[in-house]
Amino acid sequence: MRLEQQRPASRGWRNPNEHQLFTTCHVQQLAYSSRNKSRPSGRFRYRRGGSMESNNHDQRNELYYSQNKTQNNRNAISNKEAISEHLAALKHVFDRVVIEQFLSRASLEEAVRLYNQFRTTILAKKPGAQVTLYGSVSFACCLNDSAVIDIDVQCNGLLPYNTLREVLEIVHNSGLYKNIRLNTDHEPCCISLVVPETNIHIRVTSNYNRGIYSSEMIRLYIRFDPRVLPLLRLFRFFAKICSLDKPDLGTLHPIVFHLMLIHFLQQIQEPVLPCLHEYEDEVEDLQDTDNTYSLEEDIIEQPLSFDTLVEHLDENQKRIFKLEYQRQVREFNGKMLTIINDFKLLSTSDSSTLFLADNVTDEPHSQKLIGDCHVSVPSIVVNPQSVQLEEIIATNILSSLEAISLDNSVQGIHEFQAKNFGADKGAPSVCTVCYRSNHIKSECPELSLLEIIDLPKIEKIWSDVLSCLCRKMAEECKPTKEGIEERETILNYLEMEFRKTYPNSRLCAYGSFYNGFGLQHSDLDICVLLELNKKETTIQVLENLAQSMESNKNIFRAVEIVRSARVPIVRSIHLQSSIEIDISLNNTLPIENTRLLKMYSDIDPRVRELGSVMKTLAKKCDIGDASRGTLSSYAYTIMVIHFLQQIQPPVVPVLQQLNDVQLTNTPIIRKCANWNIYFYDDLTKLNQVWSGYGLNTLSSGALWIEFLRYYTEQFDYEKHIVTIRQYEPLLRFEKGWFRPTIAIEDPFLLTHNLADRLSLQKWATIRRVFLHARQQFCSQPNIIDINMSKPNMEQLQEYLFNKHALCPEIADKNHPDDKKKYHQYLNI
Numbered sequence: 001m002r003l004e005q006q007r008p009a010s011r012g013w014r015n016p017n018e019h020q021l022f023t024t025c026h027v028q029q030l031a032y033s034s035r036n037k038s039r040p041s042g043r044f045r046y047r048r049g050g051s052m053e054s055n056n057h058d059q060r061n062e063l064y065y066s067q068n069k070t071q072n073n074r075n076a077i078s079n080k081e082a083i084s085e086h087l088a089a090l091k092h093v094f095d096r097v098v099i100e101q102f103l104s105r106a107s108l109e110e111a112v113r114l115y116n117q118f119r120t121t122i123l124a125k126k127p128g129a130q131v132t133l134y135g136s137v138s139f140a141c142c143l144n145d146s147a148v149i150d151i152d153v154q155c156n157g158l159l160p161y162n163t164l165r166e167v168l169e170i171v172h173n174s175g176l177y178k179n180i181r182l183n184t185d186h187e188p189c190c191i192s193l194v195v196p197e198t199n200i201h202i203r204v205t206s207n208y209n210r211g212i213y214s215s216e217m218i219r220l221y222i223r224f225d226p227r228v229l230p231l232l233r234l235f236r237f238f239a240k241i242c243s244l245d246k247p248d249l250g251t252l253h254p255i256v257f258h259l260m261l262i263h264f265l266q267q268i269q270e271p272v273l274p275c276l277h278e279y280e281d282e283v284e285d286l287q288d289t290d291n292t293y294s295l296e297e298d299i300i301e302q303p304l305s306f307d308t309l310v311e312h313l314d315e316n317q318k319r320i321f322k323l324e325y326q327r328q329v330r331e332f333n334g335k336m337l338t339i340i341n342d343f344k345l346l347s348t349s350d351s352s353t354l355f356l357a358d359n360v361t362d363e364p365h366s367q368k369l370i371g372d373c374h375v376s377v378p379s380i381v382v383n384p385q386s387v388q389l390e391e392i393i394a395t396n397i398l399s400s401l402e403a404i405s406l407d408n409s410v411q412g413i414h415e416f417q418a419k420n421f422g423a424d425k426g427a428p429s430v431c432t433v434c435y436r437s438n439h440i441k442s443e444c445p446e447l448s449l450l451e452i453i454d455l456p457k458i459e460k461i462w463s464d465v466l467s468c469l470c471r472k473m474a475e476e477c478k479p480t481k482e483g484i485e486e487r488e489t490i491l492n493y494l495e496m497e498f499r500k501t502y503p504n505s506r507l508c509a510y511g512s513f514y515n516g517f518g519l520q521h522s523d524l525d526i527c528v529l530l531e532l533n534k535k536e537t538t539i540q541v542l543e544n545l546a547q548s549m550e551s552n553k554n555i556f557r558a559v560e561i562v563r564s565a566r567v568p569i570v571r572s573i574h575l576q577s578s579i580e581i582d583i584s585l586n587n588t589l590p591i592e593n594t595r596l597l598k599m600y601s602d603i604d605p606r607v608r609e610l611g612s613v614m615k616t617l618a619k620k621c622d623i624g625d626a627s628r629g630t631l632s633s634y635a636y637t638i639m640v641i642h643f644l645q646q647i648q649p650p651v652v653p654v655l656q657q658l659n660d661v662q663l664t665n666t667p668i669i670r671k672c673a674n675w676n677i678y679f680y681d682d683l684t685k686l687n688q689v690w691s692g693y694g695l696n697t698l699s700s701g702a703l704w705i706e707f708l709r710y711y712t713e714q715f716d717y718e719k720h721i722v723t724i725r726q727y728e729p730l731l732r733f734e735k736g737w738f739r740p741t742i743a744i745e746d747p748f749l750l751t752h753n754l755a756d757r758l759s760l761q762k763w764a765t766i767r768r769v770f771l772h773a774r775q776q777f778c779s780q781p782n783i784i785d786i787n788m789s790k791p792n793m794e795q796l797q798e799y800l801f802n803k804h805a806l807c808p809e810i811a812d813k814n815h816p817d818d819k820k821k822y823h824q825y826l827n828i
Helices: 018-036 084-100 105-125 160-174 209-224 228-241 254-267 276-287 315-345 395-402 460-477 481-501 538-550 589-603 605-620 633-646 683-689 700-714 760-777 793-800 808-814 816-826
Strands: 130-134 148-154 178-183 190-195 200-205 367-370 373-376 506-510 524-529 556-562 569-574 580-585
Touching: 084 228, 105 130, 105 148, 105 160, 105 200, 105 395, 130 209, 148 160, 148 209, 160 178, 160 190, 160 200, 209 228, 209 254, 209 276, 228 254, 228 395, 460 605, 460 700, 460 793, 481 506, 481 524, 481 538, 506 589, 524 589, 538 556, 538 569, 538 580, 589 605, 589 633, 589 683, 605 633, 605 700, 633 700, 700 760, 760 808
Parallel strands: 148 200, 524 580
Antiparallel strands: 130 148, 178 190, 190 200, 367 373, 506 524, 556 569, 569 580
């Protein structure tokens, strides 16, 4: 079936106006919810008669109720066919909202002028930038009292945050704007500024493709029928006056109401709009059609022929250029077809292009033809000319709005006010963290922290006892000889098996078991080093390796490929030893991370002691699993090393900043996967190149107390990033990492924030654990025997690491026995 036949008959069936459509949508939704106390679970088709039919034709939802019938002590809503007098009264109210509450044509033209001014300012300094207008201004649905011009800027080769920093400098130097600031609280991060003398706000994002394409989709739907834009405006204003458009308070984002309205217009019995996503399968066939038109009049300017353009290129250059030339020709033909179709559809001679970006690249198949509406998503098309309002909203749409006349002499019997919708008090505020309705996010108890209390003076005898405990725990965590041999056996066996399929493969173990900070039962992380041929992908190789392991069912079990991981792996368990195994392919950076951490752990035994205590604390309190929204043990290790670098005098140096004494201060570069993996790794000469060697003489117990105080009292989480590659403070502003949690930089992969998946609730839990640990470890208990001649270390460890004391909100619910033991200690 051709697409033209699938298009909704929005021009052929008897057309209800937007007032009928809006009342039909509103009343039917309320009636259904009143009866079923919930939203529909299936796909429903709305009928103009007031009923809905689901995909199951044996079931019908009766929506008519008598005027007097009640349900749950509330009057049911009677859904009756709207009469002409009622619609006439509503028309007066609706027309006034559509015209008076939204930006007029003159205001929209001013907004487009300001966009052009901003665009010219950016392109003057960054000629290759992509400057895109999107948001409510771009589809003429912007409220008068909240007008914001949304603009997105993209620069090739720059990360979004770096682009914003350059844009920030450009607009500062231009002198055209005021109140310029980087808004890190907005999602996504943006620049907010104001146009002087107009108080018009501009919001600048970078690489916000979701917002760009959502706006383009809405603008495209508006082109299908002139009733769509008035309906979007009505529903948008309805959401505003009822306070339903405040996502920070637990309600919905404004764009949701646009999508709801479009969905309704698709689902109504005689659809007004098609579902554009359903035409995706037919795009390629349509792209191959002949999109050329012969015009009777002469065309002065014509495209240059392919042969003319490539006459001075060699054969290899011609082949490369041919692909680009063909793509540009298809886009040109598509644009011309758009203009031709606009001439067919519109009563005027104006045409409208559907994209305001100078160049946007995302999808390989960028042209889509739907019925007699054509969408072209250009890839790299520089348009130096100013954008006009008619290029955003089709002329017939604007004309239909201007044709609405408001009769002020008519006495309205309806008012578009919140009280008439039962929303005079607004929607109840809902916390977006815990989703309870008795408080807002800033007051959420799940994000609350303890007050920091003053600590008593730490006695030396207590820090010495803690030092004994640190050494004891580090020794208990130290890998055993048997554990090392078991892993070596597994590694050798896998290398032998894998070489049957890939003779040149080589296996290398890495991870916590080998970096000096591991536990006895740490996983075995393996990297398979293999030069891939062009015929095999990483996943295909991993599938072959997994198949090899599955063939040895008496050795490995639970073999699976984890494709969703940041780096795909093969996961399995060794039957005899129950060691969990993770196998990755050519993942060489973690090998260098292992070497770096091993070097730090070998510099001073106190490094490994503090790392072991921190890992035990994280494991005991269930805050050491990144897959469950907390931090990884690797992240905690980085935190320990960072502290030991920052304390005065330092316990360890910054190895990535150390050079041999005979060399200059010029940084040394050693590349791996485009990242500098250099660090000083000659332990025998460390005392010669680092002047601070051996100056810190604090015990591990005293260091542990200082560690807890550093991360509860001193470290500025709002400004700084935890890093071990430099001694100088690393500011969030430099990296663009503004999530309201801790930020931890990977020492080699500098774009990776080790806390990027840390949720707000889990971060609050981690901070509470640190605060409880500060009180628990930094005050000497009176109930524990601390006789240094014979200290009771087992009892001390059980008391200090009691989960009820460290994280009572979790322990009370999941570990009631710990609470009993803890109170037994308190009663001794």
